[in-house]
Amino acid sequence: MEDALILAIETSGKTGGIALFQNKLLGSISLISFQSYSKILFKTLPYLLELLQIPLEKIDYYAIDIGPGSFTGLRIGFSVLKALNMVHPRPVIGISSLEVLTMNYFKSNIPLACLVDAYTKEVFFANYKWKEDKLEVLYPPKCIPYKEIPQIIKEKTLFLSENLEKWDKYLEKNLNTFYIKPKIPCDLNPAKLAKLAYLKLKKHSVEFQKAEDILPFYLKASEAERKFSKIK
Numbered sequence: 001m002e003d004a005l006i007l008a009i010e011t012s013g014k015t016g017g018i019a020l021f022q023n024k025l026l027g028s029i030s031l032i033s034f035q036s037y038s039k040i041l042f043k044t045l046p047y048l049l050e051l052l053q054i055p056l057e058k059i060d061y062y063a064i065d066i067g068p069g070s071f072t073g074l075r076i077g078f079s080v081l082k083a084l085n086m087v088h089p090r091p092v093i094g095i096s097s098l099e100v101l102t103m104n105y106f107k108s109n110i111p112l113a114c115l116v117d118a119y120t121k122e123v124f125f126a127n128y129k130w131k132e133d134k135l136e137v138l139y140p141p142k143c144i145p146y147k148e149i150p151q152i153i154k155e156k157t158l159f160l161s162e163n164l165e166k167w168d169k170y171l172e173k174n175l176n177t178f179y180i181k182p183k184i185p186c187d188l189n190p191a192k193l194a195k196l197a198y199l200k201l202k203k204h205s206v207e208f209q210k211a212e213d214i215l216p217f218y219l220k221a222s223e224a225e226r227k228f229s230k231i232k
């Protein structure tokens with residue numbers, strides 16, 4: 001299982017991309033585009049496979065970021081996954097974007113607060129800590145008002161987000177020394193997703209799913225769904 005070849009699909013954040021991982025990162029393509037990720041990913045995947053001389057049928061597992069994150073991005077990622085699975089069915093490893101963020105500071109010895117923008121003054125939030133290459137959940141993923149964060153954080157914590165500048169002043173003012181900013185910008189990218197999937201396989205801490213059954217981890221209804229519920 002540790003020698004498994006993993007194809008990772010990341011489309012939940014600011015960038016989209018794919019990566020191949022087998023004991024180490026073999027190759028990765030990340031990009032920012034105003035075009036449809038689905039069109040670009042279907043073009044880049046054959047290129048990456050050809051570049052690495054790896055046929056698609058050699059892949060053992062698909063890993064996908066299930067969110068929370070961009071509704072559009074997640075739908076595209078899932079459509080790519082399901083299209084690939086129709087040709088070559090494989091077990092799927094679904095991983096939350098909040099967990100993927102922790103890979104920006106893998107093996108950090110202090111707690112990690114992970115934030116994804118939920119808009120309307122809310123955040124998707126979770127608190128983790130690395131322990132022997134395994135994530136310990138200190139506070140489970142939830143959608144909360146960002147002003148509730150100081151009630152949760154009770155010790156020095158490293159905050160990780162692609163949009164940390166949005167809440168930076170508030171957190172600095174209300175958490176004081178408990179608020180630690182990362183020294184380098186954080187992102188959600190396929191290489192980090194692939195490595196986390198590998199670590200989960202190695203630690204036997206993954207639940208495999210079928211591509212036709214796996215669902216996005218939204219935590220919050222989309223704007224269109226919220227508007228529809230008001231109309232009803």
